[in-house]
Amino acid sequence: METLQRTHRDVTQQLLNKIQTKEAVIGVVGLGYVGLPLAVEKAKAGYKVIGFDVQESRVDMVNDGINYIGDVVDEELAMLTSTKQIRATTDYSLISEVDAVAICVPTPLDIYRQPDTSYVESSGKEIARFLHEGMLIVLESTTYPGTTEELLRPILESSGFTCGKEFHLAYSPERVDPGNKVFNTKNTPKVVGGVTPACTKVASALYRAVLEGEVHEVTSPSVAEMEKILENTFRNINIGLANEMAILCDKMNINVWEVIDAAKTKPYGFMAFYPGPGLGGHCIPIDPFYLTWKAREYNYHTRLIETAGEINNSMADFVLERSMKILNQEKKAMNGANIVILGVAYKKDIEDMRESPVIPILEKLDTAGARFTVVDPHVKTFRYMGGIVETHELSKEVLENADLVLLTTDHSAFDYELIAQHSPVLFDTRNAMKEHSSKVKTYHLL
DSSP states (O other), rough: HHHHHHHHHHHHHHHHHHHHTTTTTEEEOOTTHHHHHHHHHHHHHTTTEEEEESSSHHHHHHHHHHOTTOOOOOHHHHEEEEEHHHEEEOOOGGGGOOSSSEOOOOOOOOOOOOOHHHHHHHHHHHHHHHHOOOOOEEEEOOOOOTIIIIIIIIHHHTTTTTTTTTTTEEOOOOOTTTOOOOTTTTTTEEEEEEHHHHHHHHHHHHHHHOOOOOOOEESOOHHHHHHHHHHHHHHHHHHHHHHHHHHHHHHHHHHHHHHHHHHTTTTSSOOOOOOOOOOSSSSTTTHHHHHHHHHHHGHHHHOOHHHHHHHHHTTTHHHHHHHOOOOOOOOTTTOOEEEEEESSSSSSOOOOOOOOOOHHHHHHHTTTTTTEEHHHSOSEEEEETEEEEOOOOHHHHHHTTTTTTOOOSSSSOOOOHHHHHHSSSESSSOOOTTTTTGGSSEEEEE
């Protein structure tokens, strides 16, 4: 027994030594919004990195030094690939060459709003095939509490190795905020929870060697999994409150934005959240429902989460209803109206379309018989109703030909002076026209 314990300590120490000396080879499974920035930071820190992805197009772009993620600097990726500090592959047998691997694959909801863990499972099975003694595996995908130990660990242990003995396993949630100019992969604090204290120690050592942000250790993967759900549930519920206030303020003819500006003058006890046309992105609209699903196992109904979700999901209907009222005031019908949509990305200054709240709005406009033209400086084309929609350039002509201009994403690149001067009727769901509202002929605020 003493010999086995010494062997396990040796395995841990050997990996810690490799991390300290930068001899460790790092793998990243999934080269999307989370995986590629993480791979770049690890390569910049001096580690050889192998990126794994099932999409050949992504692999080819990475190997050619072509960037496709907004939070990655083009020149840095090109330099790292040209020096072979990063290489990408679809060949998972190369897992046998890595010492540590981060799993950064999607965890969407299925049609029943239940977690789809198929990407995590398939990644785990590929890693298990080529798992070797001394490896570290870290799951970064946002998921429900228990995934790491209840789902991923048994898959990895099917290799014949035991977690905490021959290999290390931990969970560390991604905290990527696309388009954030202040916080990014490198400087955002990291939370790490390992299956054993040794697992936590090794995973934390790797992140501390790569990142500038604080590494906060917790006692288990489940704590780390739950804290990520809490982060995004907190935002989901508070945005739901802001949206409900917007609906009520509309009925009472009160400017909700002025209300929020007044409330946030209080230096304590209040944090400002803002209404909008709905929730988008890969986290906030999705993550709370992992917990809703998991709670059923314990015969608990997460009422607050589900109510917030209902409110946020109803905003597309609210936007349609308001748009119809605005057109009616102009003695126009929604059926046959030409609606110009300003912004289709889920938030400002990025090209990310994941769970964009604008898509349900387009669908409702379609159903109501309206025609729409989409303008977005960051999105050139997007998938819609089984086809591809091309966006337009913002111009005087596009605006003046509209029956209603609907501002849904407040990109900094928009010429708001042009929008103010040439929009016959404007419905602003983001309060983006605050400084220009007096110049618009007919201006309506969410």
